[in-house]
Amino acid sequence: MSKKILIVESPTKAKAIASYVGKDYKVLSSSGHIRDLSTKGEGGFGLDIKNRFHPTYVVIPSKQKIVNKLIEETKGKEVILASDPDREGEAIAWHLADVLNLDINEKNRVTFTEITKNAVLKELDNLKSIDMMLVDSQxxxxxxxxxxxxxxxxxxxxxxxxxxxxxxxxxxxxxxxxxxxxxxxFVPEEYYEIKLTADLFTANYKQTKKSLITKEEANTIKKEISFPLKVTDINSKVRTSQSKLAYTTSTLLQDANNYLGFNSANTMRIAQKLFEGIEIKGQIIGLITYPRPDSNRLEPSFINQTKKYIEKNYGKNYVGVYRHKDSQSTQGAHEAIRPTDINRRPEDVERFLKPTEFRLYKLIYNTTLESLMAPAQIDVKTITITSNNHDFILEGKKTIFPGYQIVGSADKNVEIPELKIDDLIHKGIIILEQKFTQPKTRYNxxxxxxxxxxxxxxxxxxxxxxxxxxxxxxxxxxxxxxxxxxxxxxxxxxxxxxxxxxxxxxxxxxxxxxxxxxxxxxxxxxxxxxxxxxxxxxxxxxxxxxxMPKAEPKYIGENCPKCNKPLVLKRSQYGEFIGCSGFPDCKFTRYIEKPNTKSFKNYRKKG
Known part of the structure; x- marks a missing residue:
């Protein structure tokens, strides 16, 4: 018989952790929140406004069977609450403690930021009390x-x-x-770009003022330029390119959207699956750490492990310096989103993952690895070509040390001809390109x-x-x-x-x-x-x-078949539909598109 009950949020996580902790524990799942605010009282808030906003909680109807099972299974047992390490997780732990009559002052709380055997067993030796200040905030x-x-x-x-x-x-x-x-x-504004095109290159005109070049100015500049043009300056310098920092939730959502085309909901669903565990050769292993941090901090042990991996697989000169930068709003001590083991390469686990899981894991793995690698070094050569005080700039780039870019793809080299000071450009074309200013880009x-x-x-x-x-x-x-x-x-x-x-x-x-x-x-x-x-x-x-003015009804030009009042276009969270203008006396509705979740009849307001 199990001596201790360990309660986590998800069934998947429960299965993984059960395989780590042995027979001394029985691992159960709450399947997320078990209670929510009541919809009774003033405004349907579930809050006693006149009594310091005291909340009234009720068991979520769909969770009643789970709650009953948890109450039965925990009778007379030591209970450890292992919901997620965030505000919501802390609140879930408190609600469980309240329903199960546990002492909130006891050390019956544990948090797992990664679901691996070593991490879980280590944290079970470091129990703590529920953080009631975090619960209050939630x-x-x-x-x-x-x-x-x-x-x-x-x-x-x-x-x-x-x-x-x-x-x-x-x-x-x-x-x-x-x-x-x-x-x-936005009103577009015309402007011109000026280019010098010769046999082996195209150079861009160097503006001496901040404002845009008008058509009249562009024509004047073109007339003032005469061949041959002369090379008046050559400058070379090494530019360093730093890698991105390890992922926070925000930066992961951004990159998954930009590079993988994943929307935020899909990214978080996949990341949660990678966190809770994937079955690999008969063992459930969490591949990434907790996916909702706002910090890009990394643990020293992981940093050391990764630097050794980089030195072994790429060379000592590829090992970089650990960097992190937390914003003013950063809360908690969570690590960045990273692989739980840098030796678990994407290609090694690809056959155990769905394609979307593999792509997201590879993105997280590569970004984390790159964050601890040396910067790339790029030789940038700038050549200035001049005529009558008008300069054109020709820029070439060549990677001299790929650094972190060896993991993904390095910047493309830009080849330019070998020119020397005082070389003359005898032939070419001055091109005036008409452009228009563009409005800001819509948000994705x-x-x-x-x-x-x-x-x-x-x-x-x-x-x-x-x-x-x-x-x-x-x-x-x-x-x-x-x-x-x-x-x-x-x-x-x-x-x-x-x-x-x-x-x-x-x-x-x-x-x-x-x-x-x-x-x-x-x-x-x-x-x-x-x-x-x-x-x-x-x-x-x-x-x-x-x-506040009431919106005008959107009549569709038909009458209700039940009461003969005009039909109007309406919308619920499940999509647009046609309804009777006589509502609530007449409840006739007609769908014009398939609802994206449950039927409209099951719609209810949510807080």
Whole structure:
């Protein structure tokens, strides 16, 4: 009979860890969160507003059988809680402790940042208590998201403007809409680039002023240039190219989107699978570390292992210097996303992985390996060719030491002819190329996440969900993998901006994230944050309910077959549909596209 019960979040992780810990443990899974805020009480928040926002939690209906099993299995046993090492994981541990009547002051908490036998057994010797400050931070975050999400969504629904809004997603939508307005308002400006084309090369004109060259200026310059042109300067210097740092969640999502074409949800799903474990030769092994860090720090033991690997496989001169850079918003002591063993090369495990898993693992493996390798050294030769004080620049590049680029692909060499000072260029053509300034590029998932991170909006655990929400509610479409706001999305963003501009903006959201981090650090008390936020927020909500214009119905030119009232185009989170304008008296609906999840009848508001 098992002496100890170890509870993890996922069944896959449970299976892997069970194979490591032996008969002294029985490993069970909670399958994520087991409880959530009730939808009863004022606003359906599940919070007692008048009693310090005291939360009321209920078991998630789909988790009742799991909870019953956990209660039965843990009776009279020592229980160790091993949910993920983040705010949500700490909250899951606390909810489990509460339901199972465990002492939160006891050392019954363990966290695994990698799922390998050595790492798991090591951490089981270092039990700790539940971090209640981290739990408090998660509770306040959940309360804020519930209050803001429910209230703003209710306003939008009552005004027939949109289905949902949220603390982070609505700010992300505003970024997309504001950029789209900037793009629409952009007026292209004509300018000219000047090139010198000779037999063996093409050189670019060196501008002496910051402003763009007009057509008139370009023609004047062309007239002033005469052959032969003379080589007036040759400069050579060695440029170093540093590798990227090891991955944070944000940078992994960006590169997976840019290089692999993976959206954020798919990247996180695959990364979670690689973290929880892949069966390799009969043993389940976690291939990467915890996939939701905001730090690119690496453990000294891994650094040493990797440097030895580099020296053995590439040579001592390829060993680089460890570098890391954490942002001001970095929280916790998590490592970067890295392979659990640098000796487990992508090609060695490819046959055990699905193609998408292999591609993501290879990206993580190569980036981590490169981050600890020496920089590339590139010889850059710049030749200046002159006529009547007008200079053209010819640049060549040659890699003299590939460094980290030996792992992936090195910069391409750019060959240029061998020229000497005072050499003359007797023949050539001066080409004037008409150009037009371009508007900013729309966000794709990678650039939007990068912008959100730079503004301090959201956290590693929220990026993927935010990207999904922007698409699922019909507020944006993807064109060539870039976000284009729909008319509904623009209407929602503008309406929120008109009535909640003190709330739905980057400064407020970033400041709120920092305050939530301060709660986790014990610097401020969670209740005080909710107390200062709620009263002015309710004033904004009441003002919007009284004064926000209701959107005009989108009539489709047909009458309802049941009550003969006009039919209108509506939208739920499951897609567009046709409904009766007489709702709620008449509940006739007709679908115009297949819902992307459950049927519309099963739709319910979520906080």
């Amino acid at each position: 509770e306040v975050r959940r309360a804020l998201d519930r209050i803001i999400g429910f209230r703003l969504s209710n306003v939008l629904q009552r005004k027939k403007i949109g289905q949902a809004a949220g603390r982070v997603q609505s700010v992300a939508l505003k970024l997309i809409v504001d950029l789209e307005k900037e793009i629409k308002a 998932e990678a650039s939007l996440i990068k912008e959100m991170e730079s503004l301090g909006i959201g956290r590693p655990s929220t990026y993927a969900n935010t990207m999904s929400a922007l698409k699922n509610y019909g507020y944006t479409n993807l064109e060539k993998r870039r976000f284009v706001p729909t008319n509904d999305g623009i209407l929602v963003s503008d309406s929120l901006d008109n009535f909640f501009n003190t709330l739905i903006n980057t400064d407020f959201t970033s400041r709120m994230e920092k305050q939530l981090d301060e709660i986790a650090d014990g610097k401020i008390e969670g209740y005080s944050l909710l107390e200062s936020f709620y009263p002015p927020f309710e004033k904004l909500v009441n003002n919007a309910l009284d004064n």
